[in-house]
Amino acid sequence: MELFRSHCYSIYCNSLWLRYKVATLNRLKVCHNDILKRLLGLPRWCSSSLAFARNGANNLDVIRGHSVFSLRSRVELSTNSIITSVRQSSAYVYGPIQQRWLGLLFVQNVG
Template sequence: MELFRSHCYSIYCNSLWSRYKVATMNRLKVCHNDILKRLLRLPRWCSSSLAFAMNGVNNLDVIRRHFVFSLRSRVELSTNSIITSVRQSSAYVCGPIQQRWLGLLFVQNVG
């Protein structure tokens, strides 16, 4: 599990991803799930959620939420004048990155 954590948790700059297709993200999730199953020598058809839970590792959605929350918190608390200017701009408030962040952090239950 240490191998999985050290190599599959390090998805650099994923908190800045804003332009991608849902299908692309789904393919990345499948790859992430398959890597864990291969390391555990589990069949490809077994439950990924169960494999993650039983081994105490985070799935891709949790990893991404963690990185987004961490970056967003640092941006919101920063006293740096450049970051403050960007944070107060409409590009930041209404831009695609902020929309993705809110979508990841505040998952809405529909139905």
């Protein structure tokens, strides 16, 4: 599990990913799930959710959400004049990156 956490939690700059196809992200999720199962010696067809839960590991959605929350928190709390200026711009407030972040942080329950 330590090997998985050290190598598969570090998806650098994923909080800045904006332009990607859903199919590409789904393929990345499948790879992430398969890596965990292979390290645990589980068959490919077994439940990924169960494998993550039983081993206290985060899936890709949780890792991405944590990265977004961490970066967004640092941006919001920064006292750097350049970052403050960008943060107060309409491009930041209404831009696509902010919309993507909000979509990742506030998942809507349907039903």
